[in-house]
Amino acid sequence: MSTDGLSRVVQGIITGIGFVGAGSILKLSEERDIKGLTTAASVWMTAAIGVAVGFGSLGIALLSTLFTLITLALEGLYHSRREKTATTK
Numbered sequence: 001m002s003t004d005g006l007s008r009v010v011q012g013i014i015t016g017i018g019f020v021g022a023g024s025i026l027k028l029s030e031e032r033d034i035k036g037l038t039t040a041a042s043v044w045m046t047a048a049i050g051v052a053v054g055f056g057s058l059g060i061a062l063l064s065t066l067f068t069l070i071t072l073a074l075e076g077l078y079h080s081r082r083e084k085t086a087t088t089k
Contacts, residue, residue: 010051017047038075042068 001009021040028035045068052061 006055013047013051017044038072042072 021043024039024043025034025036027033045064049061049064049068052058052064
């Protein structure tokens with residue numbers, strides 16, 4: 001496949017996953033919370049890792065996977081501690 005064709009495939013993946021991610025984001029009107037941002041970012045990152053694997057860039061895919069897992073774990077710890085301190089006040 002030519003580089004022009006590959007760029008169109010990647011563009012289609014990015015556009016499609018963008019719509020899926022946007023659909024997972026919710027804004028609750030009664031609360032000032034936005035839910036689903038982490039899910040949307042995780043879905044997009046999974047697609048990006050898949051594209052890297054498809055291009056044969058396994059090193060980049062592995063580093064991206066590790067970076068994503070570490071980031072999600074730290075975000076989870078932060079969120080649980082934040083909720084814990086909010087309930088104790």
